[in-house]
Amino acid sequence: MSWKHVTLGQRVRFGTGLASQNLADEVERLGAQRVMLIAEETAPDVTSKIQVAIRCTDVAPHVPVENAARAREQAADADLLVSVGGGSTTGLAKAVALTSGLPIIAVPTTYAGSEATNVWGLTEAASKTTGSDDRVLPVTVIYDAALTASLPDELAIASGCNALAHCVDSMWAPRADPINQALAVEGIRALGSGLRKISSLEGREQTLYGAYLAAVAFASAGSGLHHKICHVLGGAYNLPHAQTHTAILPYVLAFNAPAAPQAARITEALGTSLISLYDEIGASHVLHGVPDVREAARLILPSVPPSNPRQVTEDDLTALLAAASAGENPSEWSRA
Structure with a gap:
């Protein structure tokens, strides 16, 4: 056999009912002081044990470039991104990380999988551009099956x-x-x-x-x-x-x-x-x-x-x- 394999480095915390505590532990581990939360208004609240300095709810499918630009402006004073939601939410966090280099903690609420990849995507004028960049790979993923319970x-x-x-x-x-x-x-x-x-x-x-x-x-x-x-x-x-x-x-x-x-x-x-x-x-x-x-x-x-x-x-x-x-x-x- 002859092949080359690359494994991406990432922490994973998996535990039903433990999302809030696991998130707090990871924020403390990273020493973050100004957390920017990226989540739709209807996303589960897992932030009860952390301080959120900035909130962004400007989430849309396929990450339009306009939404990414607004989120990047909001993130100017942040030192950590926390995304709570599905692939569109993770995708918006990645768009911010792509230009800012800010670390991401991803808390998925669907089975999209974007949280475990270094792939980003942006849509402009009905054309979607994708790419790979290690800056967009979340440093930690927090999985909690209880957060998927509201999915029909x-x-x-x-x-x-x-x-x-x-x-x-x-x-x-x-x-x-x-x-x-x-x-x-x-x-x-x-x-x-x-x-x-x-x-x-x-x-x-x-x-x-x-x-x-x-x-x-x-x-x-x-x-x-x-x-x-x-x-x-x-x-x-x-x-x-x-x-x-x-x-x-x-x-x-x-x-x-x-x-x-x-x-x-x-x-x-x-x-x-x-x-x-x-x-x-x-x-x-x-x-x-x-x-x-x-x-x-x-x-x-x-x-x-x-x-x-x-x-x-x-x-x-x-x-x-x-x-x-x-x-x-x-x-x-x-x-x-």
Whole structure:
């Protein structure tokens, strides 16, 4: 074997009902005096044991550059960022850290996984730009399954399937290696188990654990075909992040599986096919909000990784998006 693996350095504190205390301990460890809290108004309050100097609620999907600029101005006197929320909230904190170098403590309330990666994204004029920079990697992640309890099951399932997409992409992304593939397989196993009982605390804990493994694998492996498709669609058409990833995933897997031996490991870890899991948990594989699939395919094609298991053409992408928009059975669909 010959490969190169990079592991990102980060503290993780996992404990149900412990978010407030774990956050206070981390703020004290870092010696922060002026904390900027980034969270939507409806986010759970985990700040009862710390002092918050600045509050930013200017959170929006895909992190518009205008929102990032305003948050950066607010952060001028801060020495620590604390984000409490889903991927959009973490993404805004990353946008601030990208230019300020301020450390982030991330407290996720969904299964987005952004908190465990050094990937940032900004949207301007219907175009989403992404990149990697170690400055945006949160120094600490605080996981508490109790904070996900308010997520409706439908949204929790979509968020968990978004985490599954991190695992699937990590099996053949540009920097895939045996270590991040192993993390991805364990993440798939945990996510499959957790999503089947998402209404219970045990299910939410398993899903949160799986989402972390998925994000760590993805941070190492990089963005594969699935994420390139979804990033372009999200920026171009302002589509909901988790639901779009959930809809696209079965079609990308169906497309790549004939040329990817790793696909068998995905099915084995789930204990069934992906689409059977979707049927079991009530996940939707119908893509909404793409008015012109041919136009979308043209936008996506330049971003397709050369390392994808199968060569991808504009016609392939058009057919994939058309099938997803029509909600065709992914197990019967593939441009063989």
